[in-house]
Amino acid sequence: xxxxxxxxxxxxxxxxxxxxxxxxxxxxxxxxxxxxxxxxxxxxxxxxxxxxxxxxxxxxxxxxxxxxxxxxxxxxxxxxxxxxxxxxxxxxxxxxxxxxx
Amino acid sequence: xxxxxxxxxxxxxxxxxxxxxxxxxxxxxxxxxxxxxxxxxxxxxxxxxxxxxxxxxxxxxxxxxxxxxxxxxxxxxxxxxxxxxxxxxxxxxxxxxxxxxxxxxxxxxxxxxxxxxxxxxxxxxxxxxxxxxxxxxxxxxxxxxxxxxxxxxxxxxxxxxxxxxxxxxxxxxxxxxxxxxxxxxxxxxxxxxxxxxxxxxxxxxxxxxxxxxxxxxxxxxxxxxxxxxxxxxxxxxxxxxxxxxxxxxxxxxxxxxxxxxxxxxxxxxxxxxxxxxxxxxxxxxxxxxxxxxxxxxxxxxxxxxxxxxxxxxxxxxxxxx
Numbered sequence: 001x002x003x004x005x006x007x008x009x010x011x012x013x014x015x016x017x018x019x020x021x022x023x024x025x026x027x028x029x030x031x032x033x034x035x036x037x038x039x040x041x042x043x044x045x046x047x048x049x050x051x052x053x054x055x056x057x058x059x060x061x062x063x064x065x066x067x068x069x070x071x072x073x074x075x076x077x078x079x080x081x082x083x084x085x086x087x088x089x090x091x092x093x094x095x096x097x098x099x100x101x
Numbered sequence: 102x103x104x105x106x107x108x109x110x111x112x113x114x115x116x117x118x119x120x121x122x123x124x125x126x127x128x129x130x131x132x133x134x135x136x137x138x139x140x141x142x143x144x145x146x147x148x149x150x151x152x153x154x155x156x157x158x159x160x161x162x163x164x165x166x167x168x169x170x171x172x173x174x175x176x177x178x179x180x181x182x183x184x185x186x187x188x189x190x191x192x193x194x195x196x197x198x199x200x201x202x203x204x205x206x207x208x209x210x211x212x213x214x215x216x217x218x219x220x221x222x223x224x225x226x227x228x229x230x231x232x233x234x235x236x237x238x239x240x241x242x243x244x245x246x247x248x249x250x251x252x253x254x255x256x257x258x259x260x261x262x263x264x265x266x267x268x269x270x271x272x273x274x275x276x277x278x279x280x281x282x283x284x285x286x287x288x289x290x291x292x293x294x295x296x297x298x299x300x301x302x303x304x305x306x307x308x309x310x311x312x313x314x315x316x317x318x319x320x321x322x323x324x325x326x327x328x329x330x331x332x333x334x335x336x337x338x339x340x341x342x343x344x345x346x347x348x349x350x351x352x353x354x355x356x357x358x359x360x361x362x363x364x365x366x367x368x369x370x371x372x373x374x375x376x377x378x379x380x381x382x383x384x385x386x387x388x389x390x391x392x393x394x395x396x397x398x399x400x401x402x403x404x405x406x407x408x409x410x411x412x413x414x415x416x417x418x419x420x421x422x
Contacts, residue, residue: 043407047414056418063407070403072312077398077406085398085406 041085043077128193135196164219167242168212174246175211179204186283187290199285206282207249214249215241297365298356301372307352309375311337314355317371318363329362336362 043066050062066087069075076088183200184191194200218241225240226232302310315333319325325333336358340351360368398406 041410043410044414047411048419051414052419056415059411059415063411067403067407071400073309077403079396079398079406085410 042087043085046087131193131196138201163238167215167238171211171215171242171246171249172208174242175208175249176204178211178247178249179207182207183286187286194286194290197286197289199282199289203282203286211246211249215245218245294357294360298353298360298368301369302352302356305352305372305375307348307355310352310355311340313375314359314368314371317374318359318367321367321371322363325363333359333362 046062046066047059050058066075066077070077073090076090078086078088180195183195183203187194195204223241224232224237225244226237305314315336319330319333322329336355340346340354340358346354356368363371
């Protein structure tokens with residue numbers, strides 16, 4: 001993946017994260033991250049953010065919330081090259097967002 | 102050459118709209134024919150005796166009116182029984198041939214009951230004080246019309262041998278007849294339901310249907326009873342009770358369970374919403390090119406990946422001070 005593509009990907013991810021933060025207030029504090037650091041997956045960045053804000057004991061709760069959202073097809077957890085893991089708001093998530101905002 | 106997705110969607114929507122128009126027209130015609138039949142039956146009962154009476158062939162008597170009234174009451178009871186039993190498409194079931202025959206049998210049984218009541222001179226008004234004959238007459242009509250089935254379903258004697266029980270009495274004949282018609286109605290509806298559910302469920306995956314369909318259907322219904330809502334939520338668990346069942350069979354079974362509770366139109370609408378959601382996802386994947394290079398993590402692998410991410414972070418946790 002070229003540097004240009006990586007920047008574009010970051011921008012897309014940030015937009016999605018921003019949407020997710022607006023849509024789901026219960027994870028809004030966690031989603032304060034702007035972009036994952038290079039070589040770090042988005043989920044790792046979120047976990048770090050959770051630990052910083054709430055402590056290690058909240059990580060499992062956060063991950064189960066994320067899995068629950070993925071089970072309900074509100075977000076899509078995707079794997080890319082370079083071991084990256086992305087979170088995308090699906091169209092169903094978009095629909096819920098449009099009702100909430 | 103394949104059509105562009107947008108064009109295909111438009112074509113599918115247009116076909117769906119045309120199908121909906123035909124369905125609406127067909128339903129309207131069915132109801133219209135049913136109303137015409139009812140008017141004809143009423144007309145025949147009122148007009149023919151009067152016409153015959155005008156030629157001096159018969160007389161319109163109060164007994165004739167009684168028999169007609171009791172027939173209509175019996176038909177009404179049969180109709181209510183049908184709509185309470187076949188909840189997925191009650192009015193459609195009542196207008197099928199077996200359904201109409203079932204109602205007619207109910208009506209004729211009510212007529213037979215009234216004839217018996219009149220023949221034996223049964224009075225349903227307690228006490229020995231004189232009663233208005235009109236009151237007695239209409240009481241008999243009401244009891245025969247509304248209670249005929251209970252009279253004819255009664256048994257004088259039940260003989261049991263082992264696990265089998267044999268009823269002796271009017272119920273023996275009538276119940277065999279009604280059960281046969283009932284099964285015929287059930288089979289008739291079963292054929293239609295099989296075709297319909299197969300057609301509706303073919304475009305969605307079982308996993309998606311299991312997660313979203315009960316919730317969407319429940320949300321579409323405005324007056325869903327608590328018990329029905331509970332049944333709807335438990336439908337996937339009921340369907341999956343037999344672990345040996347194939348995914349195809351489970352999808353079909355789930356469709357049947359849902360259609361029993363919410364009916365055909367709501368299931369169709371819910372599936373349309375799910376199909377639209379799936380097509381939106383396809384569009385989204387097409388638009389975001391870099392992310393389109395990624396693939397969705399399978400649910401069974403998701404937990405392990407998240408756990409790995411957590412362990413990686415915990416190896417070198419951030420400073421919380």
